[in-house]
Amino acid sequence: MSFKYVEKDTLMHKLHPLIKLALLIATLLLALLFTYDYSIIPLLMMICFELVLWKIGGIEYWRVALVIKILLGIFLFFIIIQGFLYRGGVTPIFAIGHLELWGKDIGVFTLEGLIYGLFISAKILVVVLAAIIFVMTTSITKMSALMYGLKLPYSFSFTLLAGLRFAPLIFKSFSDIKDAQKLRAFDIDRMNIVVRAFKAYVPILTPLILNLLRKGMELQISIEARGYGATKNPTQLEELSFCLRDYLMFLLVIAVFLVVIYVNYTIAPNLYNSFLEYLRNLVIGLTGKL
Amino acid sequence: MSENVIELRDVTFTYPDGTVALKNISFFVKKGEVVSVVGENGAGKTTLCYLLSGVIPHIYGGVIKGRVSVAGLEPSKYPMRELSKKVSIVLQDPDSQIFSPTVFMEVAFGPSNLGLSKEEINETVKWALEVTGLSGLEDRSPDELSGGQKQRLVLASALAMKSEVLVLDEPTSQLDPVGVREVTATLRELKRRGTTMVITTHQTEEISEIADRVIVLKEGSIQAQGTPEEIFSNVNLMEYTGVKAPDVAILMHRIEEEWKIRDIEKIPINEYEAKDILKRLSSDGKIKIISEVEVKPRRKGKAIIEVRDVYYEYPGKVKALDGVDLTVYEGDFLGIIGMNGSGKSTLVKAIIGLIRPQRGKILFKGEDVSKFTVGELARRIGLILQNPDYQLFTISALEEVLFGLRNIGIKGEEARKRALEILDLVGLKEKADFFPFKLSFGERRLLAAAATLALDPEVVILDEPTTAQDYRGRYLLADLAKDLHRKGKTIIMITHDMDLIAKYANRVAVMTGGKIILDDDPHVVFTEIDKLRQAGVMPPQITRLAISMREDGVPSKIISVEEFLNLIEVVK
DSSP, X not given: OOSSOOOOOSHHHHSOHHHHHHHHHHHHXXXXXXXXXXXXXXXHHHHHHHHHHHXXXXXXXXXXXXXXXXXXXXXXXXXXHHHHHOTTOOSEEEESOOOEETTEETTEEEHHHHXXXXXXXXXXXXXXXXXXXXXXXXXXXXXXXXXXXXTOOHHHHHHHHHHHHHHHXXXXXXXXXXXXXXXXXXXGGGSOHHHIIIIITHHHHHHHHHHHHHHHHHHHHHHHTTTTTSSSSOOOOOOOOOOHHHHHHHHHHHHHHHHHHHHHHTTHHHHHHHHHHHHHHHHHHHHHHO | OOOEEXXXXXXXXXXXXXXXXXXXEEEEEETTOEEEEEOOTTSSHHHHHHHHHTXXXXXXXXXXXXXXXXXXXXXXXXXXXXXXXXXXXXXXXXXXXXXXXXHHHXXXXXXXXXXXXXXXXXXXXXHHHHHTTOTTOTTSOGGGSOHHXXXXXXXXXXXXXXXXXXXXXXXXXXXXXXXXXXXXXXXXXXXXXXXXXXXXXXXXXXXXXXXXEEEEXXXXXXXXXXXXHHHHTOHHHHHHHTOOOOHHHHHHHHHHHHHOOOOOOSOXXXXXXXXXXXXXXXXXXXXXXXXXXXXXXXXXXXXXXEEEEEEEEETTTEEEEEEEEEEEETTOEEEEEOOTTSSHHHHHHHXXXXXXXXXXXXXXXXXXXXXXXXXXXXXXXXXXXXXXXXXXXXXXXXXXXXXXXXXXXXXHHHHHHHHHHHHHHTTOGGGTTSOGGGSOHHXXXXXXXXXXXXXXXXXXXXXXXXXXXXXXXXXXXXXXXXXXXXXXXXXXXXXXXXXXXXXXXXXXXXXXXXXXXXXXXXXXXXXXXXXXXXXXXXOOHHHHHHHHTGGGTOOSOOOSXXXXXXXXXXXX
């Protein structure tokens, strides 16, 4: 129930949602555009910028702790996989065995692989941070007004917004039901992964779906009894307008975006190479001593 | 002003599966009248609400015979969006009726669908929030509201439609006592403003202050109609139709019946009238009231659960337990009472190991519970949850019990034998092959209880055993617990139902703000009016009567009609 919009009076909350959407789109472009590992430098610059916005938006860490924890797990997975499998890996850090496969010894964890894993993680992180900033600082009223402004049909935006509101409730039901089944000595946390994937979720998902169906009926009554669909164009409650602050912030986002792109295509490759060289020597020095 | 807003003539309704839910119902409601519909679960109350609001036949199908007219419209002939301008409906569970991110948007949803102008909408929302006492909360998220506030928000949203009739289906049955009082006060305010309402309820005490007329349903037919006084004082009728009669009505009825005292003109339904009648009877020399009452001291067994100085804080610095000390002894039948948010559910979660307290310790028979997994602990402490639908998932009642047994490694013939024994204990042996979702709500609760009891725990905890149950069904689980108590199990009940405590518990702990503020025999606890008020609960009506007659020599430590009757001696 924690990962949701919280009303606050900060610059990020007051900002026109379109600007935050622009930030999200900019980061998506960066993630798609950057394919070489040296781009980790401009990505880190963007992440720093996002962290500043995060701070300004006053987002509390604990509200997104779960999302971050899941992400860290995914990142770790990428780093391990790339560390062993990255084909450009030439500087070994440690080895757990030796097995030649497709021209790469996959038993060896390399420095280049580690950095490539970090690079992929940074690509994901840059987008996720922008998404978190958008969701955590934009009220659903504003999102609704934004969608209206973007000329999306009402039924579509209503469904989307109601879905946004119910997603946390579904997660809560899921964990409540999981607890309820644990009380019947159903130790899901102690089952191995195979059993878990195939059997363990039946006792949880069955009640979840049945309950959601029942709740859905009541929700339908409540929506229809309040005149949903009585007119084609329901009254729009909030209208968005741009002010100076929004223009300035928009310019800032564009400026950061351009600087990041510029850095990527000019100084990043050389800077990265010399940094990598330094790291390589460091690693060789350390592993050589052992 | 005497026009009928609602007219039903010989209405019979049959669901697609053949269940006849309403039989030959005829009644009228005038403009501005408040009509309450009472009766046990399955009597047809919800069906009636759906029929009046057009939910039947537009959302739930079935065959309607006879004539239904609401605000001049026949609900089956107009689509919901047209009907919604004439009649609004409020259901039991506020959580499944609220879907907007802020209070303002929730209330504005209806009027904006009707295409009103922005100014009109602002005006309407302002008015609706004022009537329901929610002004100032416009920008809050509904998640942050209490249960009572949420239900008032649902009410405000319905009001904002400015419809002529308000239909409420058990609007208070999912709320704690504070929530019930809040919503009742709002309903009273609406009545004052002349709103026409049809309200179904189990709460006779609260509704008698609001309703102009009460309709009693049983098995789909109208059994009686009359003023709240006429209906609720008719103890025999209430008994027959499964509706709770007020304690004082039962008391007076029994005085009248058992001692043949004939000069009680009118059976009272509130404690003030009852007090007057009792005073008159005693000053006339008809009865004498004994002022001695003996509370048996409870014997203490061995400590089984020890909660030592436990603190727990939810993320976001929400303090739920603030230094709780509680020792549960073998043989206790302990009730834990308090409002929603007082910490009672968190305490139970900590005891069964679903959460780890940040400070303090919980011991089960001297062993720290943090050593066990939830599953291991479940064999020692069984928790019977409020909502059985969070647990039932198999194709038969028997399978449901076998699931738990399999989890603790009991299989084959032995498991089957034990499962059938447990089903017999809860009275569901004949329905062992039934699909759980075809059982009634009460039976589903018993089945979920059976599934928990199959693990043979030494301590059984019941979470709100009376919620969403009618008068007759509400004690089924508690009776089961009493049976287990007699067989030597230790019982803990979390509840805000004071009648339940009075009837079953031998010890009661009162919680508020994450602390236990009272812990004693119910006879003692119920006389601590100030502390109870602080915790947001009220003693049963019979105790309130006893307390109000303290000056007349009535001892206040009275918690049941039976005990009060024992005080009264008839002068021959």
